[in-house]
Structure formats: structure tokens, C-alpha cells
Amino acid sequence: AGRLSGKVALISGGAGGCGLAASELFAREGAKVGIVDLPRSKGEEVAAAIRANGGEAIFAPADVSVSAEVSSAVKAVEAAFGAITVLFNHAGILAVGPFLETEEDEWDRLMAVNVRSMFLMTKAVLPGMLAAGGGSIVCTSSISAVAATPMEVLYDTTKGACHMFARAIAVEFRDRGIRCNAVCPGFIATDHGKRELVGLSKYGVDVSEAAIAAQQGRMCDPKEVANAALFLASDEASFVNGTHLFVDNCFTAV
Numbered sequence: 001a002g003r004l005s006g007k008v009a010l011i012s013g014g015a016g017g018c019g020l021a022a023s024e025l026f027a028r029e030g031a032k033v034g035i036v037d038l039p040r041s042k043g044e045e046v047a048a049a050i051r052a053n054g055g056e057a058i059f060a061p062a063d064v065s066v067s068a069e070v071s072s073a074v075k076a077v078e079a080a081f082g083a084i085t086v087l088f089n090h091a092g093i094l095a096v097g098p099f100l101e102t103e104e105d106e107w108d109r110l111m112a113v114n115v116r117s118m119f120l121m122t123k124a125v126l127p128g129m130l131a132a133g134g135g136s137i138v139c140t141s142s143i144s145a146v147a148a149t150p151m152e153v154l155y156d157t158t159k160g161a162c163h164m165f166a167r168a169i170a171v172e173f174r175d176r177g178i179r180c181n182a183v184c185p186g187f188i189a190t191d192h193g194k195r196e197l198v199g200l201s202k203y204g205v206d207v208s209e210a211a212i213a214a215q216q217g218r219m220c221d222p223k224e225v226a227n228a229a230l231f232l233a234s235d236e237a238s239f240v241n242g243t244h245l246f247v248d249n250c251f252t253a254v
């Protein structure tokens, strides 16, 4: 039996980057997986590939910042598989640029996709999770929640919010069988990570291999984030609650 057998997992941003690695890994570990991602994403293909490998997965398209889309995606996953017992709040986007050039609509959009999404998704999933007797929520924070990167005031602010959201949900619901933790990756070799390095170098921030190596040794592999999320999602982490698991090879330790 897999480490998530008997669980129903919803993974937001599950069609790309680390979310894709988590969709594949959670399915291999026996979870029934609801992949929530943008309609234009590869969600359908990813779900079909998991099914072709003997796993169980469906694609439920949604923009995670839009309440009505979140609730229909959650309902679709519940209708297919039953109550959601693992929620991986992973979808998120990046913004890089000088603070004084940040426009209000960009600020609102990043807050909506990175932070409001966690509120909407968690609120939609919790009633079913509570009725099922409990579950595990994992939120994707970042090293950016505690270590500010130049040119990323907006992004860092959203991740600071994700960081505390995970802890505050844990405190409010720990007496009802709900655990909520955050996974906090360093620079990951995904589209997001690569865009970030290109964006930062445009503004003269040193993201040379040497600079990254001094901090981290190398970019984080999406699978390494998925493995950390798997642990937090599984019953192996039964007494791990309200915590932040850094996957950053000492980035924040030095």
C-alpha cells in the first residue's frame, strides 16, 4: 500500500512545475488525485497519463483566484472521489520588478492568485474534510517568506502571508483532526524558477551560477519539493502541525 492510500488529494497548480511532480507522486503513493489548474494548462494530459499508469486522477479546471471556479472544481473532485482529505495549496505566480514601478492591479492580482486562492480553496475543502474526520493541508510558501529577494517586494509579501496562513489554520483546526503545514522551497528548476532568474538578472541582481552555488549548491528539483509535501500530507507527519518545512539546502540557514 502507498503512503497516501485511501486519501483523496486536491493539488492546485497540479499540471505544471512542482505541482505536476506532486500529482504524479501522490498518485503513485495511492491517492486519488484531483488536479486543479488553469483551463489552458496540461491538466487533462497529466490526469490521462496518471490513469494510463494505473493511478486515479481527474482534471478539474479553475483559476484558483476566482471563488466560483474554485467551488466548482472542489465539487467536481468530491463528486468523483469523495471527501478531500489532502489539500495541496500549491498554485502561485511570480512578479519581479522595482517596487516603485509596481502597479496596483499587479499587486492585487498577485495577492489574489497566491493568497486569496489559499483562503478560497481551504474554505471550500474544509467542510468535507471535517465531515470525513480530518485531513492534511499543505501550503506552498517559499524562502521568500523569510529572506527578501531584491526586486520582489510584492512576491515576498504574498509568501509571507502564505507562511502565516498555514500556521494560523493549524492553530484554529488542530482540535478537529486537521493539520496544516507549509513547504518552503528555494529556487526550483521549473518555469517559475527560470523566469525568476531571467527577471532578476534584468535588474542587475547576481543570479550567476556562482551566486546560486554559494547559496544553495544547485537549483532544487521539483521532485524534492513533491517529496517534502508527500511527507506532510501523509500520516507519517501525524504530529507535525503548523510548521514550515524548508527545502532549500541551507539557503535560509546561512
Ligand code: NAD
Residues within 6 Å of the ligand: 012, 013, 014, 015, 016, 017, 018, 019, 036, 037, 038, 041, 062, 063, 064, 065, 090, 091, 092, 093, 113, 140, 141, 142, 143, 184, 185, 186, 187, 188, 189, 190, 191, 192, 193, 194, 196
Ligand atoms: P510553475 O510556474 O512551474 O507551475 C505553476 C502551476 O500553477 C502551473 O501549472 C500554472 O498553470 C498553475 N497556475 C498558475 N496560476 C494559476 C491560477 N490562477 N489558477 C490555477 N492554476 C494556476 O511553478 P512552480 O515552480 O511549481 O511554483 C509553484 C509554486 O511554488 C508557487 O506557489 C511558487 O510561489 C512556489 N515556489 C516556487 C519557487 C521556484 O523557484 N520555482 C520557489 C519557491 C516557491
